[in-house]
Amino acid sequence: MQTNKNLKLIAAMALFSSSLFAAQDLIWDGSTDGLWTTGTNWSTDPAVVDTSDPSTTINIPSAAFTVNQTVGVSSPDYFQLMDLTVANSAGGRTIVGRIDFSDGGAYNLSGSQATTLGNFDAGQSYRIQAGRTVTLNNSNSNGSNFLRNLTGSGTLVITGGGFMNFQSNDSFSGTIRLESGRYNQQNNGWQPASPAVFQIAGGILSARASSTMGANVSFELENNFRWDSGQALTLAGPVSITHATGVTIDLEGGGNLRTISGVISGVGKSLTFTDNDSSITLSGANANTYSGGTILDNVGGGAKVTVAKDGGLGLGDVTVTNGAVLTLQSGSTHDYINDLASLILFDGALVDLNFTGTDTLSALSFDGGSTFASNGTWGATGSGASNLNDTFFTGTGTLSVIPEPSTLMLLGIALASLGLLRRRIR
Numbered sequence: 001m002q003t004n005k006n007l008k009l010i011a012a013m014a015l016f017s018s019s020l021f022a023a024q025d026l027i028w029d030g031s032t033d034g035l036w037t038t039g040t041n042w043s044t045d046p047a048v049v050d051t052s053d054p055s056t057t058i059n060i061p062s063a064a065f066t067v068n069q070t071v072g073v074s075s076p077d078y079f080q081l082m083d084l085t086v087a088n089s090a091g092g093r094t095i096v097g098r099i100d101f102s103d104g105g106a107y108n109l110s111g112s113q114a115t116t117l118g119n120f121d122a123g124q125s126y127r128i129q130a131g132r133t134v135t136l137n138n139s140n141s142n143g144s145n146f147l148r149n150l151t152g153s154g155t156l157v158i159t160g161g162g163f164m165n166f167q168s169n170d171s172f173s174g175t176i177r178l179e180s181g182r183y184n185q186q187n188n189g190w191q192p193a194s195p196a197v198f199q200i201a202g203g204i205l206s207a208r209a210s211s212t213m214g215a216n217v218s219f220e221l222e223n224n225f226r227w228d229s230g231q232a233l234t235l236a237g238p239v240s241i242t243h244a245t246g247v248t249i250d251l252e253g254g255g256n257l258r259t260i261s262g263v264i265s266g267v268g269k270s271l272t273f274t275d276n277d278s279s280i281t282l283s284g285a286n287a288n289t290y291s292g293g294t295i296l297d298n299v300g301g302g303a304k305v306t307v308a309k310d311g312g313l314g315l316g317d318v319t320v321t322n323g324a325v326l327t328l329q330s331g332s333t334h335d336y337i338n339d340l341a342s343l344i345l346f347d348g349a350l351v352d353l354n355f356t357g358t359d360t361l362s363a364l365s366f367d368g369g370s371t372f373a374s375n376g377t378w379g380a381t382g383s384g385a386s387n388l389n390d391t392f393f394t395g396t397g398t399l400s401v402i403p404e405p406s407t408l409m410l411l412g413i414a415l416a417s418l419g420l421l422r423r424r425i426r
């Protein structure tokens with residue numbers, strides 16, 4: 001049994017017929033675990049806030065119900081709720097009502113049966129107001145739990161090991177923070193009209209139906225996480241790597257159903273992809289600016305990354321390990337790898353140059369960086385490159401290796417220019 005602190009629900013009465021009712025405090029008064037729909041478990045006495053048992057659990061009844069029916073109010077304003085534990089082992093249930101997390105707190109879901117919080121009616125929403133933080137601790141083992149019609153601009157923290165589907169939450173313009181458990185995006189994604197933030201500090205990101213998390217959502221990658229496919233999911237907003245050194249994205253579930261089309265940033269931050277026969281596409285209109293390097297790791301069989309824009313691999317070096325596949329395509333200038341970066345390939349790596357043209361880089365290695373290839377153009381047979389290698393390359397594009405000028409060379413050029421300038425002055 002999960003525990004909860006004092007549960008406080010405040011129902012502000014609306015105008016019914018010709019009578020106006022005063023606002024009431026509706027407070028959980030069950031001294032032991034009890035059913036939501038048992039009237040004697042509720043009190044309107046504010047003093048109960050200080051005396052109610054903080055260890056009791058509200059259980060979902062065996063028959064369908066709504067929050068409104070619980071207290072006999074047909075059209076309440078928001079029920080304001082501090083902390084709540086819902087144990088649902090009775091069957092699929094929907095908790096419907098205008099519920100406001102008034103003082104933040106925790107919303108705990110347990111049990112084995114599906115629980116749906118909210119529905120599609122605009123008048124039946126779960127609201128987190130600005131400045132308030134709610135923790136959704138989901139240990140419910142059912143894969144069909146839903147949170148629908150979330151509104152407000154506060155913060156929702158997702159913890160626990162459970163599975164939660166998020167649907168029709170475009171009115172929420174606050175912060176969602178994924179720490180553990182699964183965030184599963186449903187249908188049209190999350191596309192708020194106002195700026196919002198999605199912080200990923202762990203857990204699993206996935207989609208139940210083809211979805212886009214819109215351009216108004218800023219993504220902050222604070223730690224490593226897993227990205228399952230299931231259905232196509234696109235992160236369209238800006239992505240910043242906020243971890244001290246960089247993050248690893250574990251690609252699971254097969255298929256090429258993950259896309260980051262927003263700009264990825266992070267000074268000195270690296271981006272590593274691991275794989276279990278899955279892939280990801282980096283696309284969009286503008287170049288990525290993270291500068292700590294990109295690694296396609298061989299954990300789980302070798303990551304597969306498609307770069308479909310110029311500057312898609314940021315400003316740092318690119319490493320492709322055994323079994324990993326890097327595909328470069330769809331750019332306009334074909335500048336996928338930064339001109340001053342190195343491409344480090346390990347035995348068993350493959351680079352698909354799926355374009356017509358040349359991408360310039362500073363250095364190329366075929367043995368993990370122990371030695372470096374000669375200058376000039378490199379590619380597969382049929383590419384027209386001066387140096388051919390069908391072990392590491394496929395496709396019609398070429399890579400041009402032009403070393404970065406050394407410090408000594410730059411100093412010599414500067415001194416020569418200075419001398420020429422002095423002679424002209426004389």
